[in-house]
Amino acid sequence: MSKRLPDPLRERIQAALLNEEQRACRKRVLADFRSRREERFADAAEFARLRAMAREIKRRALHMLPDLLQQFEENAAKNGIMVHWAETAGEANEIIWTLIRKHGGKKIIKGKSMVSEETGLNINLTAKGARPVETETGEFIRQLCNEPPAHVVSSICHKSRQDVGRLFEKKLNSPYTDDIDRLCQSAQKVLRGHFREADIGISGVNFAVASSGALVLVENEGNVRMSSTLPDMHIALMSLEKVIPDFSDLPPLLLLLSGSATGQRAPAYVSVIRGPRGAQEKDGPRQVHLVILDNGRSRILADRELRQALQCIRCGACMNYCPVFGRIGGQAYGSPYPGPIGSVLWPQIQGLHRRGDLPFLSTLCGACAEACPAGIPLQSLLERLRDEAHTSQGVVRGSGSARRPGESVFWRIWELSHTRPVLNTLTGGILGKFLRFAPRLGSLRAWTICRSKPRFARKNLHQMLRKRRNQK
Amino acid sequence: MQISFPVKKAYFLGTCLADMIYPETGLAGMRLLEREGVETIFPLEQSCCGWPAYNAGYRREAMAVARAQLKAFPDPDCPIVAPSASCAAMMRIQYPKLFEHEPDVHEMLQLASRVYELGDFLLNVLQVRYQDQGEPIRVTWHSSCHALRDLDVARHAKALLRQLENVELADLEGEEECCGFGGIFSIRQPELSAAMAYDKIEAIQNAQAARVIVGECGCMLNIAGVMDKLRIPIACQHFADFIWERIGGENV
Ligand code: SF4
Numbered sequence: 251m252s253k254r255l256p257d258p259l260r261e262r263i264q265a266a267l268l269n270e271e272q273r274a275c276r277k278r279v280l281a282d283f284r285s286r287r288e289e290r291f292a293d294a295a296e297f298a299r300l301r302a303m304a305r306e307i308k309r310r311a312l313h314m315l316p317d318l319l320q321q322f323e324e325n326a327a328k329n330g331i332m333v334h335w336a337e338t339a340g341e342a343n344e345i346i347w348t349l350i351r352k353h354g355g356k357k358i359i360k361g362k363s364m365v366s367e368e369t370g371l372n373i374n375l376t377a378k379g380a381r382p383v384e385t386e387t388g389e390f391i392r393q394l395c396n397e398p399p400a401h402v403v404s405s406i407c408h409k410s411r412q413d414v415g416r417l418f419e420k421k422l423n424s425p426y427t428d429d430i431d432r433l434c435q436s437a438q439k440v441l442r443g444h445f446r447e448a449d450i451g452i453s454g455v456n457f458a459v460a461s462s463g464a465l466v467l468v469e470n471e472g473n474v475r476m477s478s479t480l481p482d483m484h485i486a487l488m489s490l491e492k493v494i495p496d497f498s499d500l501p502p503l504l505l506l507l508s509g510s511a512t513g514q515r516a517p518a519y520v521s522v523i524r525g526p527r528g529a530q531e532k533d534g535p536r537q538v539h540l541v542i543l544d545n546g547r548s549r550i551l552a553d554r555e556l557r558q559a560l561q562c563i564r565c566g567a568c569m570n571y572c573p574v575f576g577r578i579g580g581q582a583y584g585s586p587y588p589g590p591i592g593s594v595l596w597p598q599i600q601g602l603h604r605r606g607d608l609p610f611l612s613t614l615c616g617a618c619a620e621a622c623p624a625g626i627p628l629q630s631l632l633e634r635l636r637d638e639a640h641t642s643q644g645v646v647r648g649s650g651s652a653r654r655p656g657e658s659v660f661w662r663i664w665e666l667s668h669t670r671p672v673l674n675t676l677t678g679g680i681l682g683k684f685l686r687f688a689p690r691l692g693s694l695r696a697w698t699i700c701r702s703k704p705r706f707a708r709k710n711l712h713q714m715l716r717k718r719r720n721q722k
Numbered sequence: 723m724q725i726s727f728p729v730k731k732a733y734f735l736g737t738c739l740a741d742m743i744y745p746e747t748g749l750a751g752m753r754l755l756e757r758e759g760v761e762t763i764f765p766l767e768q769s770c771c772g773w774p775a776y777n778a779g780y781r782r783e784a785m786a787v788a789r790a791q792l793k794a795f796p797d798p799d800c801p802i803v804a805p806s807a808s809c810a811a812m813m814r815i816q817y818p819k820l821f822e823h824e825p826d827v828h829e830m831l832q833l834a835s836r837v838y839e840l841g842d843f844l845l846n847v848l849q850v851r852y853q854d855q856g857e858p859i860r861v862t863w864h865s866s867c868h869a870l871r872d873l874d875v876a877r878h879a880k881a882l883l884r885q886l887e888n889v890e891l892a893d894l895e896g897e898e899e900c901c902g903f904g905g906i907f908s909i910r911q912p913e914l915s916a917a918m919a920y921d922k923i924e925a926i927q928n929a930q931a932a933r934v935i936v937g938e939c940g941c942m943l944n945i946a947g948v949m950d951k952l953r954i955p956i957a958c959q960h961f962a963d964f965i966w967e968r969i970g971g972e973n974v
Contacts, residue, residue, distance in 0.1 A: 260911065267917050573900050577917050611911065613904025613918070614777065615867035630819075636779030652779070661775050665783040668738075668769040669790040675766075696909045700916035701947030704743055711736045711745040715764045 259584065259607045266578040272408040276400075276579050279407040283570045286513025287621075297623075303502040305625035308561035311494050315551060318460040318493045319542070325463025326540060329525035334541045339369035342543045346371065346452070346485055347378060349539055353483050355450035358382040361467070361474035362389045363454030364402050364564060365489050365543060367586035368599070371452070382452065383444045385473040387437050394421050400580035402587065403511045403566035408579050441473070451477035451535065455488035456563070457503065458540075461496045465523040465540065468507060470514075475521045484523070484535040489543045491551075491560035503563060506623035510565035546599045546647065553645050559594045559631055561624040568618035568628055574611060583608065590618035590628045594635065602639050603648030609635035675712050723835045725801060725847060731761045733795050735804035735813075735837070738770035739939035747939065750966040751805040751840050757971075758848045762803075768794035771804075773812040776820075777905035785820055788813075792829055795836070801847070802837045805962050806938050807869035807876075810839040815872055839869065840962060841879030841937055854886040855970035862892040862929040864922065864945065866938035867900050879937045879961050886968050894934070895925040903944035919948045926956060933957045935964050 266272070291297040311318060323333045336342035350358065358375065360382050366372065372393075375382050384393040388405035391414055392398070399405035406414070411428040419426045424436040453474050457466040465486055467474050478484045494500065508514040527534030551557050569575045569589030580588030585596040585608065593608040609632045618628040638644035639652035667673040694703065732755055740748040748764075755762045768791060772784035791813075795802050804810040814837045821830040844850045863883065865876035883891055902908065902918025922945060926934045934956060936942050946958035 260913075263911060264913050267913055573902070573918055574914065577914060609779075610906065613867070613900045613902060613907045613915075615900035615904070616871040617867075617898075617900070620871055633776070633779075636777075637781040638779075640779045641782070657778075658780075661778065661780040661783045664775060665786050668772075668787040671767045671769065671794075674769040693909045696912040697947075698951075699912045700919060700951060701944065702950040704943060704947065706742050707745045709745065711741040711748040711764070712766055714745055714749065716766060719766070 257607075259582075259611070262582040262584060263578050266582040269408075271410070272579060273577065275410045275413075276408045277576060279404060280570045280576055283404075283512065283566070287510055287567060287570070288513075290509040290513040290515065300502045300506050301623050301625050304506050304563070304623060305561065307494060307499045307503065308563075308624055309558075311499075312491065312551065312557055312560055314495075315491065315493065318495060319490060322458055322460040322463055322493050325461065326458075326465075326525075327463070329463045331463065331465070331523075331525050331538045331540050334539060336541055336543045337545075339543070339545050342369045342487060342541050342545075343371055343374040345541050346487070347375065347380075349483070349485055350375075350380065350450055353450065353537070355380075355483065357444065357448045357481075358450040358452060359385050359444050359448040359477045359481065360389075360451070361453035361469065361477045362386040362399075362405070363452070363487060364399070364586060365454055365487050366452065367399060368489070368545065369487070369543065371487070383441075383448075385441055385444065385477055386469070386471055387434060387473075390437055390441065391417065398581055398586070400588070401566055401569055402564050402580075402589075408581075445476050445480055448477070448481045449483065451479075451481035451484045453478050453484070453486050455486050455492050455540070456507070457500060458488060458493040459495075459497055459500070460493050463524070464497075466500065467521040467523065468504065468517045468519070469521075470512070470518040472519055475519050478521060478523060479534055482535055483537045483539070484526075485539045485541065486523070487541045487543065489545065490547055507563050507565050510567040510621070510623040549645075549647070550598050555634060556598065556631065556646070558626050559591065559598065561626050562591050562595070563624050564591075565623060567621040567623060571617040571621040573613065573615060573617065583611070590632070591622075591626070594626075594628055594631045597635055597639075597648075598646055601648035601651075602635070602644075602646055603651035606639040606648065606652040609639060675716075723799075723801065723832075726799070729758075729760050729801070729847060731763065731797075731800050732843075733797075733800055733802040733836075734762050734764045735771070735795075735802050735809060736764060736768060737804060737806045737809045737939060738774070739943060740805060743943060744939050744960065747805060747942075747960040747963050750960070750971070751803070751962040753966055753971055754840070754844060754850075754962055755803060755848075758844075758850060760848070763800075765794040771809040771812040773808055773816075774905060776812065776816060779906075781820065785824075788817055788820065788830070789826070792826070792833060795833060798832055798836075800836070801843070802833075803840055803843045804837065805840040805960065806940070807839045807866055807873050808938055808940055810837050810875075811868040811872035813837040839873055839875045839878075839937075841869075841882055842873070842875040845878045845881055850882070850885075852882065852885045852965060852969050854888045854968050856886075856888055856968045858888045858890070859933070860890040860892055860931045861933045861935050861964070862894045862926060862931040863897065864894055864901060864926070864934055864936050864941060865898050866936065866941050869937050870898055876937065882965060883935060883961060886965070889968065892929045892931045894929050896921065897925075901941050901944050903940050905940070908944065915944075916948070919944055923948055923952065923954065927954065931956065933959050933964070935959055935961050937961050 415428040456468045508517040575589040597605040638649045642650035772787040776784035817834045869876040902915040908915040
């Protein structure tokens with residue numbers, strides 16, 4: 251008997267499927283997100299118009315990304331923002347740690363940032379003895395449970411208020427309640443203390459405006475604004491595709507981001523950061539640093555098709571509509587970016603030799619691409635990556651690494667029998683007879699976990715019609 | 723492709739699944755075309771559109787099979803009709819992309835432009851009108867992802883069903899959600915595929931219908947397979963079979 255390779259992804263999926271409670275919570279939350287989005291964009295023509303604009307803005311920005319980044323850096327420097335470049339995740343973490351240490355930072359607060367998940371910043375800082383505190387309520391909760399975010403917008407879409415009530419009872423010593431307002435108050439009480447003491451604030455970035463060197467941060471709770479204004483030092487971390495040419499490009503992107511994420515007409519807070527506090531100003535950080543992360547994106551940028559993945563504005567809509575995500579949630583993916591966009595982006599960043607399994611975690615139903623406000627053809631990109639996983643002439647890191655001899659031979663035989671009519675009829679006939687008695691092994695076994703064996707027709711269509719043709 | 727009316731001749735794309743597993747569906751589709759006076763040709767040289775390999779990430783193999791179809795459907799003025807939106811979408815949408823930089827791109831484009839999904843062809847090209855001959859029945863409809871999002875033809879098949887007077891078309895909750903087949907996905911992630919299929923079956927049961935009608939042999943294989951294993955006495959049927967039966971076509 252051949253040894254079966256362990257499949258951690260499939261194991262995580264099985265565990266997630268068995269967790270009925272989390273599935274029920276997630277189902278409710280995602281349905282709510284979808285209905286809000288649909289209400290917001292009830293006018294399909296408006297959505298189509300905005301989407302076309304957003305796609306063009308992002309495409310243009312990606313097309314001239316090197317120039318834009320240069321322009322941005324110059325203007326940001328004029329504004330007093332210190333720009334640092336990080337080629338890899340490790341470098342980004344190192345830069346941030348050095349900044350904190352030099353500043354003598356004691357208390358670090360954070361706004362929700364997916365790119366900091368990508369670099370594993372929290373784990374890294376914790377290992378060095380620092381204790382960064384997540385300040386967005388959902389992030390605060392998931393940090394208390396020591397879990398990764400389950401969604402790019404709603405980190406705890408799989409938890410009920412009862413779960414949170416029990417958690418707070420245990421970890422914050424607050425009396426049990428499942429009243430959402432009171433739970434939020436409990437969290438706020440703890441967080442206020444952290445805000446007061448913090449001397450370092452870390453945040454992500456939603457958009458960087460090249461023409462003015464400003465950073466745009468979008469949120470609903472105000473915690474990002476606090477994290478970027480209260481502490482003495484603000485460190486923003488962004489991946490390099492976040493830069494857009496001009497402020498005039500911002501409105502459609504903001505409308506689409508808030509509308510697709512939560513169905514809001516506008517986000518509750520939009521912070522525009524031009525730099526540290528000025529000489530006459532009484533508040534704001536004294537230092538603003540920006541770490542710009544590449545982490546394989548230049549390579550993605552080089553391919554015209556794959557580059558489209560970088561149009562993403564992290565609204566989470568593709569997750570809300572994905573039937574796979576809905577059933578297993580974000581954590582099962584084992585990727586900082588879950589859902590369809592994660593399955594497109596993460597294998598490219600990590601290499602297909604590490605995460606070549608992700609592009610196959612989809613039925614290619616296309617619901618993601620339909621929902622995506624940035625016009626990313628997620629389904630086509632998944633298809634492309636599946637091919638990259640098998641071809642040695644690919645451009646993605648680790649391309650060809652998923653090639654298995656057995657599978658390749660199967661498809662080669664399939665090709666042969668389907669390119670030669672005689673063989674096709676023959677194999678069709680044989681298959682029909684053979685599969686009736688075939689033992690349930692391999693693919694057939696997987697198929698029959700929940701289904702009956704397919705019943706092949708005694709006479710296939712080719713055979714039937716040959717007879718008909720001969721009779722004529 | 724510019725279709726000249728009246729349509730005299732059409733190729734029928736058997737699709738590999740209909741060929742091996744649901745040949746009656748293929749025959750019913752052909753009869754529906756012939757009933758409108760269209761000479762329907764089933765080229766025996768045809769095999770498969772190539773989607774299974776494309777879906778599994780074997781483009782080179784898929785392209786070789788796609789190329790082999792060129793010879794099967796030679797007449798440039800003859801439309802090609804498929805009883806499955808996934809095959810039609812593969813040819814219409816993917817062929818032009820796959821062959822973009824190949825020397826035979828023009829032939830492939832020409833081929834792609836001739837491909838129609840059966841429901842779309844019946845309703846919009848042939849403009850059929852059906853007289854229902856059957857007893858009153860309540861059915862429900864599942865939209866396949868390719869019909870819905872790639873080709874936007876699911877509404878055409880539904881419009882055909884609505885022509886049938888005695889057929890009550892019950893809404894299916896989550897009608898537009900994938901049934902969990904997804905080709906290689908169902909083999910690689912069988913538990914997840916099953917979870918999706920179970921939800922679909924539950925919705926079908928809740929629709930209180932005698933049958934669930936689909937327009938895709940892949941969905942049919944999945945949905946019927948699960949219902950059979952669970953011994954749920956609801957039939958899953960392709961709209962071609964169903965319509966042929968309703969309008970009093972003799973046994974295929
Ligand atoms: S891929 Fe599209 S839908 Fe998904 S998060 Fe990004 S912008 Fe939103």
